[in-house]
Amino acid sequence: MTEDSLEHFMDGNAAGSLLQEFFVLDATTAQIQCASCGFTEQVASLRLYAATMGAILRCIHCDCILLRATHTPHGRWLEMPHARYLRF
Amino acid sequence: MIEPAIAPQPRLEWQLAEVRAIVVETPRVKSLLLQVPAWQGHLPGQHVDIRLTAEDGYQAQRSYSIASPPEDALLTLTVERLDNGEVSPYLVDDVRVGDQFELRGPIGGYFVWTVATRGPLCLIAGGSGIAPLAAMLRHRARRKVRAPALLLYSSRSLEEVIYREELDTMARGDPNLRLVNTLTREQPDGWTGYRRRIDKAMLAEAIFAPEQNPKIFICGPTPLVEEASRFLVELGHPFPTIKTERFGPTGGLAP
Amino acid sequence: MPPGQYVTTDFPVLSAGPTPQIKVEDWTLALQLAGSLLGNWSWAEFEALPQTTIKTDIHCVTKWSKLDTTWRGVTFDDLLKGVGLAEPPTPYVMAHSDGGYTTNLPVADLINGRGMIVTRYEGLPIPPVHGGPARLFVPHLYFWKSGKWVRRLRFMEKDERGFWESLGYHNYGDPWKEQRYDGD
Numbered sequence: 001m002t003e004d005s006l007e008h009f010m011d012g013n014a015a016g017s018l019l020q021e022f023f024v025l026d027a028t029t030a031q032i033q034c035a036s037c038g039f040t041e042q043v044a045s046l047r048l049y050a051a052t053m054g055a056i057l058r059c060i061h062c063d064c065i066l067l068r069a070t071h072t073p074h075g076r077w078l079e080m081p082h083a084r085y086l087r088f
Numbered sequence: 089m090i091e092p093a094i095a096p097q098p099r100l101e102w103q104l105a106e107v108r109a110i111v112v113e114t115p116r117v118k119s120l121l122l123q124v125p126a127w128q129g130h131l132p133g134q135h136v137d138i139r140l141t142a143e144d145g146y147q148a149q150r151s152y153s154i155a156s157p158p159e160d161a162l163l164t165l166t167v168e169r170l171d172n173g174e175v176s177p178y179l180v181d182d183v184r185v186g187d188q189f190e191l192r193g194p195i196g197g198y199f200v201w202t203v204a205t206r207g208p209l210c211l212i213a214g215g216s217g218i219a220p221l222a223a224m225l226r227h228r229a230r231r232k233v234r235a236p237a238l239l240l241y242s243s244r245s246l247e248e249v250i251y252r253e254e255l256d257t258m259a260r261g262d263p264n265l266r267l268v269n270t271l272t273r274e275q276p277d278g279w280t281g282y283r284r285r286i287d288k289a290m291l292a293e294a295i296f297a298p299e300q301n302p303k304i305f306i307c308g309p310t311p312l313v314e315e316a317s318r319f320l321v322e323l324g325h326p327f328p329t330i331k332t333e334r335f336g337p338t339g340g341l342a343p
Numbered sequence: 344m345p346p347g348q349y350v351t352t353d354f355p356v357l358s359a360g361p362t363p364q365i366k367v368e369d370w371t372l373a374l375q376l377a378g379s380l381l382g383n384w385s386w387a388e389f390e391a392l393p394q395t396t397i398k399t400d401i402h403c404v405t406k407w408s409k410l411d412t413t414w415r416g417v418t419f420d421d422l423l424k425g426v427g428l429a430e431p432p433t434p435y436v437m438a439h440s441d442g443g444y445t446t447n448l449p450v451a452d453l454i455n456g457r458g459m460i461v462t463r464y465e466g467l468p469i470p471p472v473h474g475g476p477a478r479l480f481v482p483h484l485y486f487w488k489s490g491k492w493v494r495r496l497r498f499m500e501k502d503e504r505g506f507w508e509s510l511g512y513h514n515y516g517d518p519w520k521e522q523r524y525d526g527d
Contacts, residue, residue, distance in 0.1 A: 009310060009361075011334045014151055016195040017100055017137050024096045026197035044198035045332050050359045052405045053487070054510065063361060065443075070511040074526030077511040146349045146406070172353060 012044040015055040018069055019043070022078050025088045033084040037062040043086070097197075098128070102139065105191040107183055108162055113250045116169045117216060118180045119155060121162040124191060129158050132223035133200035133305070133333075136165070136193030140175060150175050153220035153307070153333075154194065157227035163191075166250065168216040199305065199333045203228060207303050208296050209237040212286065212316050214308025217335050218250050221307055225265070229258055238266045238302075240294055242286050242312065245274035268294045286312060288319040298324040303331075310334040345518035348408040354473065355407060359506060362471045363441040363492050370476055372460065374426055376433065376498045382426035386476070392417045392425055395459060397482075402518040404485040414480055416461030419453040422496075430454075433498040437505060438479045441492040445505035447514070448481060448488060450498075457483060460493060485516040485523065 012019075012028050019027040028044040039061045046057040046066060054070030054077075064082040080086070109121040135153045142148075156164035169180035201209060201224045209228070211221040218241060228237060243249045249269060259267040270282035270290065282290060296302040304325060306313050313334045320330055344350070367386040374381040384392070396415045402408045423431060431450035438446050452458060461480040462469060469475030474491030481488045487507050508514050513522040521527060 009334070010336055011332065013135070013196050013199055013333045014336075016135070017151075017192065020097055020100055020195065026097055028196055028198045042198060044196070047361075049361075050357055052355075052357055053507065053512075056359045058360060065360075068510060070507075072511040072524035072526070074524050075511060079510065144349070 010048045010051065012042070012046045012048055012057055014051060015048050015057060015069075016044075018055050018071060021071055021076055022069065027086065027088075029088070031087040032066050033087075034059040034062060034064055034066055034082060035084040036064040036082045043067070100137075100192045100195065102190045102192045103127075104188050105138070105163070107185050107187045110183065110185060113166060114248050116180070116248070117166060117250050118169075119164050119166045120179065120183060121156075121164050122191065124163055127163065128194075130154055130163075130194035131197075131200040131202055132157055132227040133220045134194035134196045134223075135220070136163070136191050136195065138165070139190040139192075140178065141190075148175050151195070153223070155219040155222045155226075157223050157230055159227065159230040166216060166219045166222075199307070199331050201227075201303060201305060203231045203233045203235075205303055206235070207301050208235065210295050210302035210304040211237070211239045212241075212291075212295075212304065212306040212308075213239065214242045214286070214312035215244075215248075215335075216250065217306075217308030217312070217333070219307075220333060221305060222251055222255075224305065225255070225258065228265075229262070234262070234264045236264045236266075236296070236300075238268065238295055240268045240270070240286065240291075242270045242272060242308070244272055246271055246276050246279075286316050286319075288322060291316065291319050292323055298326070302329065304329055305331050305333075307333040308335055344408060345402055346521045347406060348402055348518065349406055351407040351409055353407075354409060355403070355405075356472045357403065357405065358472070358491070359444055360442045364471060365441055365476055365492065367476050371494065372477065373495045374422060374498070375495055381428070381432075381498075382422065384425075389417065389460075389477070390462070393421045395421070395456070397459065397480075399482045401482050401486050401489070404487055404512065404516070404523045413465050414459070414461040415463035415466075416459045416477065416480065418456055419458040419460075419496075420456065422460065423454075431498065433500050435499040435502045437497045437499055437503060438490045438493050439495040439497060440478075440490045441494055443506075444490055444492070446479070446488050446490045447499070447503055447505040447508060448484070449502070449515075452481060452484065457481065483517075485513075485518050487512065488516050 016028050030043050032043050033040045049056040057067040066083040067080050069078045105122040105124045108123050111119040135151050137151050139149045152165040155166045167179045170176045213221050259265050272285050275283050306316050313332045370386045373383045395418050398413045400410045459480040462477045479490040479493045
């Protein structure tokens, strides 16, 4: 549990198995555009937070949440609040 | 060779992996060699999720890069023991040959390299971030490919260089493979190599120039990965040629 | 111990985003109702409010529990008193934090000492990674309800779901009923 206790974040690579539950194609290889700052980056290199509760993926440049997802016993949720598009 | 980005991904199912061998790599790092019965193969750089269930029912899930090449029959995970860790002390101190735990994968189509990819291969590792890059180098060695490759590897001390002998042997036998170590905290007497954290000057000196169009993979703790990535862009390496994987303090991709 | 929980001696950090680095000189806490500010405190003003110390257990939805943790801060009741209110003006509150995190609660779960804004953990200022300079503290619910880096408590007539509550987590979050997820 202390493995989470250092201030750090990982990246979209570590969200691979969760994202695989939503997308037919590998989302970590997709490009995603931030609607807030316009930057385009690969999902794999987004900063990943709160990985023990789901996945919060933030823009490297402006920290906006591009994608957030959870998998619960009652369903899966996916939101892309500040993403303009995903390109596979 | 299937391009992961356009092929539908197979459903990830948990399987039971059995520990067949344990290798002590350094005082804090061990490799677990696993038999996974229905394993379909993997690409160098991919990772797996593992799930451990304690006697009291508590479950912990972690992700680890596959350190073995696809040419190996057994899957290798390399784990660094974190003193206050929850999972790593168990994997490094308590696991025995014959133990089993759940595993699923392979996962990740982004941080992968195979010999089918053209161009010089440039690998930059910090600590246990060497694991997925070792899979790439081992795959390259098994396929006897001679395209230029370079590993810049940052470790705290010589004793903490994971796979040291194997990497040295690989480099000695392959004139197209260059191995550059930097030891950041402690260096042996007579050490003539780098003795500091990876910085822009080191990258400028040590690795391929942008004109050589290397494929670059950086793996390790977040600060190392983000700094190196930034320096490389400043040195003129195009952003799309740089792939990164940030490790948590476990030395794995903790979920 | 609530069902499904395991005791830890560590204090894991779980954040939905980067840790804000807030200087107390810049810190304020607001109570808000519709468009108006019911109350606003600077750090000095907040520290001058009646302080309460509590020792209790905390329970994270990711299954770790930490026993006998000591926190100090200001109760929600004392905040209301501080703005001259005998009772909360609406049935619900949304807690807003630096960095954008939100969590919603019925006021019934904040009054009568059930909720606080805390500034000290084990006698020392709360480190930023654990929510410092000040976080919400509602230990009878899962700890995601104890929003870190709290800056504003917004009174709401109707309940609205916060950050995790709108992504599949339980709207209320009682660990004793194991209300982890929406639908539990």
